[in-house]
Amino acid sequence: MTILDGKQTSTNIKNELKEEVQLRKEKGLKAPHLAAVIVGNDGASMTYVSSKVKACDFVGYDSTLIELPSETTEEELLNQISDLNNNPDIDGFIVQLPLPKHIDEQKVLLAVDPDKDVDGFHPTNVGKMTLNLSTFLPATPYGILELLERYEVETSGKNVVVIGRSHIVGSPMSILMSQKRPAGNATVTITHSRTKNLTEITREADIIVAALGKAEFLTGDMVKDGVTIIDVGITRVEDASKKRGYRLAGDVDFASVSPKAEFITPVPGGVGPMTIAMLLKNTMLACQRRND
């Protein structure tokens, strides 16, 4: 059993990007500049955003954090986005989700210039992904592809089962892995809440991507020997034995599944850390496209 170490791999990627920034600076080229917009003060969102800013510092990117109060109107936010679209120094930016309920998320995502949409959430970028054209891939699926590729996990002709059909993980994952590309060419089955015979399906899988958001849902009896497991879930589970009162659990029951697995991602330290690394990679791409 090999652990797909997302923490280490993301550190490797960040070190590669750091070198690339260094090289750019030596050549007199600008460093990538990422901006992040956060509306309100949701604790989890603030943690995510600040870790993105920290990662920028680490690799030598410029970063701008725009914190707006929770009473910000949709119009004010759209104006802010328009400013970022028009600011030539900003290579890419993200709007941290979720947004307060009085703001139409879809409208906001549509307002982001697709060429600066390093989250890959704009329909134009989603469409380019679906058409297998060069674009910003959404960070979590992109991170999974990168992890599979760097560990040389064979995917071509393999049976991949994706559990969950969310727009940010399950759906793009199923699209990407079926395409002609590195970590692609797989025979992909996408399953979800309406799937009737899930265990039958997962037992035939060479690779399972669990992205449904239910703690320890996938158990050892649901997988075959030699399976590769990608665990996208991360849920807080009450645990009185922990000082903070909870532990972090994935969608996979690691204890029963890992003995049967050839490759498996841990939680935490698997898919999670890859996400920020891929956001940085997208920002580098945006910078190169805009400036070089």
Added chain:
Amino acid sequence: MTILDGKQTSTNIKNELKEEVQLRKEKGLKAPHLAAVIVGNDGASMTYVSSKVKACDFVGYDSTLIELPSETTEEELLNQISDLNNNPDIDGFIVQLPLPKHIDEQKVLLAVDPDKDVDGFHPTNVGKMTLNLSTFLPATPYGILELLERYEVETSGKNVVVIGRSHIVGSPMSILMSQKRPAGNATVTITHSRTKNLTEITREADIIVAALGKAEFLTGDMVKDGVTIIDVGITRVEDASKKRGYRLAGDVDFASVSPKAEFITPVPGGVGPMTIAMLLKNTMLACQRRND
């Protein structure tokens, strides 16, 4: 065994649209206006385009056919597209593919205003489709959904196997049928040239969409009893017994598969006729969005 009669269904749809045009005219609203651009004089393309124009006449749409010589430059074609984008009377238009080799197809498709892209080929529309937002669905997959819906073929929780991953049929089909929508909510497996155990997979399928473009590829031994078959292929097969020297064959061996099928589309007269009907439906939607 029930034949999914695409010819009859498409006639029904066209009659519905005809009535809708009539109602629009009574209310003093404009009729939808579809334009088609064709470059060169490829026989098959000219047949397709003229049947689209004929269908417009039937339902009472205005239509404009723009025939350009095969030596048209990319720039000239892009100028033509720009004119169509800016012409307020045109609600939607299509550029008949394939284009001559000296023209970059991708560049041309990207130049079409997404709001007039009734073929649903622009990345922005493909992205909206992937995100399950309202948009112009590509005509062939849209026609298949419509056929399944009108014949009340149950898809929710069913195992659907799509054979082929083309951008115009296989890929969108697999995306659409896995989504929460009418004729959706299925557990979808997408298979292609790299798939290793295809017969094993198709034998488990409740519904098979064959879209690989190989005449009579899917045979009776590859399917289970009670299967629903959607045959997207249409190939000319030499046949000396026919006056014209060939017959039209689907991707499905109808003789061996149909006795096991609950529902099956014939070729011709199945998926094919639905395509033009759905193009007309998209054009009506474009017209309503632009004018009402």
